[in-house]
Amino acid sequence: MKTHFHLLLFFFVCLHFGVHAENAKQGVSVWKIDPHSGDKEFIEVDTIALNYHSKTNPVYNHTIATSWLGNLGLPAESKIYFDKNQGYVTHSFLFKNTYASYFLSPENNSFYNTKTPFSNVSYHTGGFTYREEDNISGLFTVNATPKLNFSLLANYIYGRGAYQNQATDGLSGALYGSYLGDKYGIHFITALNNLKHFENGGIADINQLTSTIESYNLPVNLSNAWSIFHSFYLYASQQYHLGFHTNDNKFVPVTTFGHSISFEQNQKKYYEKSISDFYQNSYYSTTSTNDTVAFNVLKNTAYISLNEGFHKWALMGVRAFIDFDIEQNTDLTADWSLRKKTTSLVYAGGDISKTKGNTTYHALGKMMLLGDARGEYELNGKLNTQLKLGSQNIQLQGKALLVSSNPYHHLEHYYSNHFMWERDYENIVRTQCSGSISLPNKVANITLKAGVENTTNYIYFDTNALPQQYSNAIQIVHGEATLNLHLGNIHFENTAIFQQSSNEAILPLPSLSSYHNLYVTHTLFNVLKFQIGADCRYHTAYYANAYMPATGQFYRQTETLIGNYPFINLYANFHLKRTRFFVMYYNLSEAIFTDKNYTLVPNYPLNPGMVKFGLSWNFYD
Numbered sequence: 001m002k003t004h005f006h007l008l009l010f011f012f013v014c015l016h017f018g019v020h021a022e023n024a025k026q027g028v029s030v031w032k033i034d035p036h037s038g039d040k041e042f043i044e045v046d047t048i049a050l051n052y053h054s055k056t057n058p059v060y061n062h063t064i065a066t067s068w069l070g071n072l073g074l075p076a077e078s079k080i081y082f083d084k085n086q087g088y089v090t091h092s093f094l095f096k097n098t099y100a101s102y103f104l105s106p107e108n109n110s111f112y113n114t115k116t117p118f119s120n121v122s123y124h125t126g127g128f129t130y131r132e133e134d135n136i137s138g139l140f141t142v143n144a145t146p147k148l149n150f151s152l153l154a155n156y157i158y159g160r161g162a163y164q165n166q167a168t169d170g171l172s173g174a175l176y177g178s179y180l181g182d183k184y185g186i187h188f189i190t191a192l193n194n195l196k197h198f199e200n201g202g203i204a205d206i207n208q209l210t211s212t213i214e215s216y217n218l219p220v221n222l223s224n225a226w227s228i229f230h231s232f233y234l235y236a237s238q239q240y241h242l243g244f245h246t247n248d249n250k251f252v253p254v255t256t257f258g259h260s261i262s263f264e265q266n267q268k269k270y271y272e273k274s275i276s277d278f279y280q281n282s283y284y285s286t287t288s289t290n291d292t293v294a295f296n297v298l299k300n301t302a303y304i305s306l307n308e309g310f311h312k313w314a315l316m317g318v319r320a321f322i323d324f325d326i327e328q329n330t331d332l333t334a335d336w337s338l339r340k341k342t343t344s345l346v347y348a349g350g351d352i353s354k355t356k357g358n359t360t361y362h363a364l365g366k367m368m369l370l371g372d373a374r375g376e377y378e379l380n381g382k383l384n385t386q387l388k389l390g391s392q393n394i395q396l397q398g399k400a401l402l403v404s405s406n407p408y409h410h411l412e413h414y415y416s417n418h419f420m421w422e423r424d425y426e427n428i429v430r431t432q433c434s435g436s437i438s439l440p441n442k443v444a445n446i447t448l449k450a451g452v453e454n455t456t457n458y459i460y461f462d463t464n465a466l467p468q469q470y471s472n473a474i475q476i477v478h479g480e481a482t483l484n485l486h487l488g489n490i491h492f493e494n495t496a497i498f499q500q501s502s503n504e505a506i507l508p509l510p511s512l513s514s515y516h517n518l519y520v521t522h523t524l525f526n527v528l529k530f531q532i533g534a535d536c537r538y539h540t541a542y543y544a545n546a547y548m549p550a551t552g553q554f555y556r557q558t559e560t561l562i563g564n565y566p567f568i569n570l571y572a573n574f575h576l577k578r579t580r581f582f583v584m585y586y587n588l589s590e591a592i593f594t595d596k597n598y599t600l601v602p603n604y605p606l607n608p609g610m611v612k613f614g615l616s617w618n619f620y621d
Contacts, residue, residue, distance in 0.1 A: 461555035
């Protein structure tokens with residue numbers, strides 16, 4: 001009851017900020033920024049109802065296949081190698097990766113400019129009484145002046161879980177904004193991410209899924225364990241432009257001086273009230289566990305940019321930059337005292353870019369000048385072009401990457417109650433090339449992608465859930481095909497990804513992963529748009545990584561094949577003026593198939609079949 005009160009209170013607070021004005025002029029611009037350079041990339045306002053149901057599960061926002069523990073708010077990692085967060089060059093926190101789907105960060109934050117105040121309230125729920133999941137979010141954005149905007153965003157997750165000791169509780173929020181003047185501009189963010197969830201260690205006997213026992217009554221491996229992740233960051237990126245005004249008084253920037261600063265604070269904790277026989281070792285206590293690690297980083301970047309097209313000797317945009325980072329890692333030591341290690345790092349680099357015309361490109365080079373003696377470097381580039389073949393537009397894209405990066409600090413040094421290791425790894429070296437071709441068409445949109453990567457000194461968690469480095473090279477081949485058919489009101493969207501690892505014992509991948517979505521669209525009374533259909537996710541069977549609660553990491557296992565099981569949802573999406581809503585029957589596969597193998601991670605089944613509902617309402621005042 002208390003939780004529902006908090007949800008309703010938050011809902012009505014958001015309603016207070018935005019009053020429904022049916023005839024209000026929208027006038028909303030939205031963009032994301034590159035946290036390093038401050039460059040803007042404009043995007044559409046999120047008002048599209050098509051496939052709205054699929055956007056409510058954040059673990060599928062950037063991948064079609066994922067290793068996920070099954071309840072909203074629980075850790076996840078992509079099964080598609082090219083979609084994984086590799087964490088190269090820019091140092092980060094090892095224990096943050098599995099929570100990335102739920103995070104607010106400068107990389108995924110959207111900035112606004114509005115002619116009238118704009119707000120949005122969204123609420124998603126589903127599941128059985130007392131076991132349901134709830135997710136409520138609110139956005140309020142307003143311009144104080146035509147150039148100055150302030151925004152407030154909050155997102156709350158409460159997933160009780162269909163199985164014992166699986167509940168999640170997550171709150172993310174941000175206060176941010178921008179000032180965009182002719183000569184001076186700034187983007188600023190202050191945000192927090194707090195995630196908490198119980199750890200049940202998986203179902204004790206996964207075969208009991210086929211029994212008549214209710215999911216919540218199935219025995220689990222842990223009953224008194226939970227994890228907490230805290231993250232807080234401050235970010236500001238400012239630019240000063242030199243330029244000129246055109247005859248119509250429009251300012252054209254020629255040279256830009258920029259500076260960005262960010263402070264990020266992360267902490268991961270793992271608790272146990274009592275110790276069971278789930279773990280092989282208990283190093284500092286046999287009665288309870290209180291593990292903690294932390295990572296703080298202060299980043300400064302200064303740059304000068306000669307903007308595209310305004311210098312005779314630099315027809316493309318040219319930028320030079322220098323980064324100065326201070327990192328602090330906090331963890332336990334071998335004698336179980338708390339230690340802090342502070343490191344200063346200096347990088348220098350530059351990039352060139354062309355953003356105008358049918359052919360665009362961007363290339364960047366970056367190298368460590370001071371810091372770790374092993375050094376780091378990064379070279380990457382991408383090229384986009386459009387060709388005309390008869391009446392058909394063809395879009396081509398190519399990417400290349402060469403990176404040498406230090407391993408995460410906690411991959412080399414880690415002490416906790418159940419796991420500890422001291423390592424001295426070599427740099428991870430990755431070389432990657434990829435390309436794509438897209439043929440958009442009213443009837444059939446076709447996209448083909450291919451890529452290959454060579455990785456040396458790959459680091460993974462072995463079958464004992466301990467980090468190891470494989471010194472030889474591993475090749476990963478990636479092929480992807482997307483075919484979206486549109487025949488009147490009938491639509492059939494398909495994506496298939498082929499992957500192959502040259503060493504499945506170290507880096508296992510599903511050979512084939514696919515997503516299919518068949519639906520019908522129509523409009524009633526010229527105002528109510530609806531979409532009714534079914535979607536399906538599938539991947540071939542392979543020895544998918546298991547999950548270790550004490551470290552929050554996915555690790556190798558060779559006992560259980562995961563996959564070869566279609567995961568099906570039935571749904572209906574609706575759009576009425578400024579309101580979107582959906583109804584979905586989640587995990588229809590459970591009712592269709594006698595085999596109850598609906599797991600993406602060994603011993604962690606997805607939630608059983610259930611009805612889900614969602615609503616998103618925009619307000620303009």
